Amino acid sequence: MLPYGDSRLTRIVLSVFFLLVIIYAYYEARGFLYGPSINIPSDVTVAHDPFVTIRGTADRIAGLYMNGKPVPVTEGGAFDEPYLLAIGYNRIVLQARDKYGRERERVIEIIYQPDAASSNSSASSSAPAVAPNQ
Numbered sequence: 495m496l497p498y499g500d501s502r503l504t505r506i507v508l509s510v511f512f513l514l515v516i517i518y519a520y521y522e523a524r525g526f527l528y529g530p531s532i533n534i535p536s537d538v539t540v541a542h543d544p545f546v547t548i549r550g551t552a553d554r555i556a557g558l559y560m561n562g563k564p565v566p567v568t569e570g571g572a573f574d575e576p577y578l579l580a581i582g583y584n585r586i587v588l589q590a591r592d593k594y595g596r597e598r599e600r601v602i603e604i605i606y607q608p609d610a611a612s613s614n615s616s617a618s619s620s621a622p623a624v625a626p627n628q
Contacts, residue, residue: 530590
C-alpha cells in the first residue's frame with residue numbers, strides 16, 4: 495500500500511519516474527555494456543597511390559591507436575590519419591581502448607601496386623637530377 499492512498503495518478507507518476515531512471519541508467523551504462531567500436535571499411539583494397547588517408551569513426555573510446563601510434567579523434571569520434579604505403583601488402587591495425595580497459599581491434603588490408611607510368615618515372619628519376627645551365 496502506498497502512504498498517499500490508492501491513487502491511480504500516484505502509480506502512474508511513480509511508474510514513469512522509475513522508467514525514466516531505468517532509461518537513464520541504460521544510457522549511462524552503454525559504454526560499459528558494449529565497449530569501444532571502430533567503424534571503417536574492412537575489405538581488402540588495392541591502391542595505386544602510396545599516400546592514403548584512413549578515415550572512420552570510433553565510439554565510446556578513451557584512446558585510438560594506429561599500429562601503436564596514437565591517433566587524434568574529434569569529439570564526435572571521427573578520425574582522419576594519413577599513411578604511407580609500402581609496395582605490396584600493407585596491414586594497418588586500429589586499436590581502440592575505453593575507460594574500462596577493454597580493447598577492440600580492426601584490421602585494414604591494402605595492397606599497393608604502383609602504376610606502370612609512375613614506376614617508369616620513378617626509375618628514370620633515380621638518376622641524380624641536374625639543373626640545366628643558363
